[in-house]
Amino acid sequence: MTGTTTRPEWERRWLADGIEVGVFSSWTHFPALTHFTTLRGEAVAGDPFSSFNLGRHSGEALSRVMQNRNRLCRALSLPAEALVQPRQVHGTEVFPLLPDFFEHTGEERVAFLSQADGLVTALPGVCVAVSTADCVPLLFYDPCRGVVGASHAGWRGTVGHIARRTVEVMQRFYGSRPCDILAAIGPSIGPEAFQVGDEVVAAFTEAYGARDIVSSRRDADGRYHVDLWAANRADLVAAGVVPAHIVEAGVCTYERNDLFFSSRRAGGKLFGRFLTGIFRSE
Numbered sequence: 001m002t003g004t005t006t007r008p009e010w011e012r013r014w015l016a017d018g019i020e021v022g023v024f025s026s027w028t029h030f031p032a033l034t035h036f037t038t039l040r041g042e043a044v045a046g047d048p049f050s051s052f053n054l055g056r057h058s059g060e061a062l063s064r065v066m067q068n069r070n071r072l073c074r075a076l077s078l079p080a081e082a083l084v085q086p087r088q089v090h091g092t093e094v095f096p097l098l099p100d101f102f103e104h105t106g107e108e109r110v111a112f113l114s115q116a117d118g119l120v121t122a123l124p125g126v127c128v129a130v131s132t133a134d135c136v137p138l139l140f141y142d143p144c145r146g147v148v149g150a151s152h153a154g155w156r157g158t159v160g161h162i163a164r165r166t167v168e169v170m171q172r173f174y175g176s177r178p179c180d181i182l183a184a185i186g187p188s189i190g191p192e193a194f195q196v197g198d199e200v201v202a203a204f205t206e207a208y209g210a211r212d213i214v215s216s217r218r219d220a221d222g223r224y225h226v227d228l229w230a231a232n233r234a235d236l237v238a239a240g241v242v243p244a245h246i247v248e249a250g251v252c253t254y255e256r257n258d259l260f261f262s263s264r265r266a267g268g269k270l271f272g273r274f275l276t277g278i279f280r281s282e
Helices: 025-029 062-075 099-103 106-113 155-159 162-174 198-208 228-238
Strands: 010-014 020-024 033-038 094-097 118-121 127-132 136-142 147-153 182-185 246-248 274-280
Touching (some): 033 136, 094 162, 118 127, 127 147, 136 162, 147 155, 155 198, 182 228, 198 228, 228 246
Parallel strands (some): 094 118
Antiparallel strands (some): 010 020, 118 147, 136 182
């Protein structure tokens, strides 16, 4: 169900301190831009968080998670407070990080981020990121206005059109033109693995109509499949993003559980989270 307007160009690279990440090759040519998707590290039998869990609400001891997050920030040459993540409530709220954000108290920042699933900013040296483990991480970059963004698109956020919402927030607060925006669809559960029930089928059918997003037939288990990549791509195009400006990892987190944490692969048990983030250095 994957279309032909996107280019799978995701590749693995190493940061300092032995941290491996994935990047989109065409985005690495922007000298001031850094983006990444972290990999899970060495998977150790019996340890669902092994070995580079970055999810603060995953169930792992927070001290271990923060050690990993601080290690990532050092590898990116960022102060720890420059890594900013929304609370991610499976909604569609996308907030701008404006210059006064860091003037607020820690409690005020937490309150601001508590209802958001996406962030955009033009502040240099500030990394906006989302944590996932099957949901779709979306990255945005407007090279003309110097604006970056990261959004979390679970199935609820996807049918709520959070990809389109992110583009609209970039327009409203920073004057971005959709035709200038580059967008990336990161590693997440693929259409072959994303089996869904009838209520999810109904939600996607209502949101996207007869597009090639829901499989036309039930599988052997009596369930349909949904293509989250195609749905988010459709929303980006509907928002005015040029199809040639959309890149797609094309990597399924369920199938590549050796590289990524996967909620569905964990079967409702404990599992870690990986981070997808983006920032400008100047």
